[in-house]
Amino acid sequence: MRIFVDGSRLLGLLFFRYCVETVTGSGSLQVNLIQYSNVRGLDYFGSCCERVGITGCVGPCDPYFFVCYRQHTQTSGCLQRYETGAFHDSNTFTFPSDLGNGLSNPLKFSFSGSWPGSFGLETEAWDDDGITGDDKIDVFTYSNSSVAVSNVWASVQLKGRRSTLDLQFRVICDANFYQTCSVFCQPRDDSLGHYTCDSSGNKICLNDWTGENCTIAILPTTETTTTQIPSTMAKNITFITTTEATATEVSTTEISTTEVPTTEVPPTEVPTTEGPTTEGPTTEVSTTKGSTTEGPTTEGPTTEGSTTEVPTTGIPSTELP
Numbered sequence: 001m002r003i004f005v006d007g008s009r010l011l012g013l014l015f016f017r018y019c020v021e022t023v024t025g026s027g028s029l030q031v032n033l034i035q036y037s038n039v040r041g042l043d044y045f046g047s048c049c050e051r052v053g054i055t056g057c058v059g060p061c062d063p064y065f066f067v068c069y070r071q072h073t074q075t076s077g078c079l080q081r082y083e084t085g086a087f088h089d090s091n092t093f094t095f096p097s098d099l100g101n102g103l104s105n106p107l108k109f110s111f112s113g114s115w116p117g118s119f120g121l122e123t124e125a126w127d128d129d130g131i132t133g134d135d136k137i138d139v140f141t142y143s144n145s146s147v148a149v150s151n152v153w154a155s156v157q158l159k160g161r162r163s164t165l166d167l168q169f170r171v172i173c174d175a176n177f178y179q180t181c182s183v184f185c186q187p188r189d190d191s192l193g194h195y196t197c198d199s200s201g202n203k204i205c206l207n208d209w210t211g212e213n214c215t216i217a218i219l220p221t222t223e224t225t226t227t228q229i230p231s232t233m234a235k236n237i238t239f240i241t242t243t244e245a246t247a248t249e250v251s252t253t254e255i256s257t258t259e260v261p262t263t264e265v266p267p268t269e270v271p272t273t274e275g276p277t278t279e280g281p282t283t284e285v286s287t288t289k290g291s292t293t294e295g296p297t298t299e300g301p302t303t304e305g306s307t308t309e310v311p312t313t314g315i316p317s318t319e320l321p
Contacts, residue, residue, distance in 0.1 A: 027115055027173040027181035029069060032106035032153065033084075033095040036063065036125070038163035041091045044136040046162070049127040060091040062128040063137055064100075069109040072118035072145050080109045086128040106168070114182035115171055118145040123158070123165060138163045147171055149180060177201070191215075 041049050041057045049061030064086040068078035085100015087093055097105050125137040138160035147154075153168040173181035178201025185197035195203040195214040205214035 026113060026177045026184075027111055027149065027171060029109040029111065029119055029171050030106045030169060031067065031069075031109070031121065032168040033065075033067075033099070034155075034166040034168060035092075035094050036065075036087075036090075036163065036165050037092040038063070038125075038137065039091065040162070042137075042162045043127055044138055044161060047135070049129075049135065049137070060089045061137060062086050062088045063090065063125045064128055066124040066126070067107055068122040068124075070120040070122065072116070072120050072143055074120055078122075082107055088128070111181075114180045115147075115149055115173075117147055117180075119143075119147060121169075123167075125160070125163065125165075138165075140165045149173060 038061060041060050043049055043061070048057030050057055050059035052058070065084045066081060067084070068081045070078050082103055083101055084103055095105055099105050099107075121142040123140040123142075125140075127135040127137050129135060140158035140160050142156060142158055147169075149171045151170065151172060153170050155166070155168050158165045158167070173179075176186040176197070177184055178197070178199070183201035185201040185203060187196045188194070189206060193203070193213040193215055194206040194209040196206070198204055203212075203214060205211070208218045210216050210218055
């Protein structure tokens with residue numbers, strides 16, 4: 001592939017080449033060559049591409065092309081320029097995918113940074129005559145000041161002095177670049193971020209991640225913290241809880257105040273047996289007062305819960321003389 005550079009633009013192009021090599025391009029202008037037609041087989045000055053015969057041109061042209069990409073406001077020089085191979089004996093033809101000289105169709109003109117929204121294109125057709133010198137066939141110029149980034153091809157037919165050229169173009173961003181090819185977003189799921197990208201290049205955090213780069217983990221929370229309960233239901237829940245607490249308190253009181261039932265033993269009456277009274281003979285004694293002796297009284301033990309009466313045995317009275 002041969003690249004031609006105007007001497008006046010050499011310094012600028014060297015700087016451009018340096019930028020392209022050191023900075024990753026963010027997009028490209030793609031030019032798809034469709035069809036070329038030179039019905040009469042004439043060059044730029046109206047002469048036959050091949051020698052002139054009695055009835056006109058003897059043979060068809062052997063065209064090849066220079067395609068120059070420039071800024072919209074440029075009138076000379078190229079930011080990038082490609083030269084195709086020659087298409088021998090072809091006045092009218094459809095461009096193949098292989099353009100020769102190592103070029104593929106469509107041609108790609110890379111740019112770095114944001115797409116400016118405009119471009120200029122100049123295409124020259126030349127006749128390959130080999131030893132005798134090449135002849136210029138035609139020049140096609142195109143300029144567009146409002147070109148948006150899009151995957152859709154735009155078609156245009158360019159008319160030169162002797163021929164026509166049909167082509168398509170579009171501007172697309174490189175992978176992971178969005179909008180005007182100035183927004184970078186690469187999906188990832190590692191320590192530097194956990195996100196995917198939408199059609200505008202905005203980061204969409206994966207589940208359980210948040211933050212600008214989706215590096216902040218969302219920790220799971222308990223049900224009581226994360227569940228929102230309507231106010232009416234919350235009142236009901238409070239009421240139920242209070243009732244249960246009261247029930248528990250009552251249960252405790254019942255335990256502390258439980259009395260062991262007392263079994264009452266009905267009193268048993270023991271029949272009293274009276275012994276017979278024996279009276280002895282009466283003896284009169286002097287008027288000396290004697291002491292009176294009373295028999296001892298015996299009481300039975302008292303048992304709590306029952307009453308027992310002990311029978312009393314009568315002691316016979318003895319009168320002393």
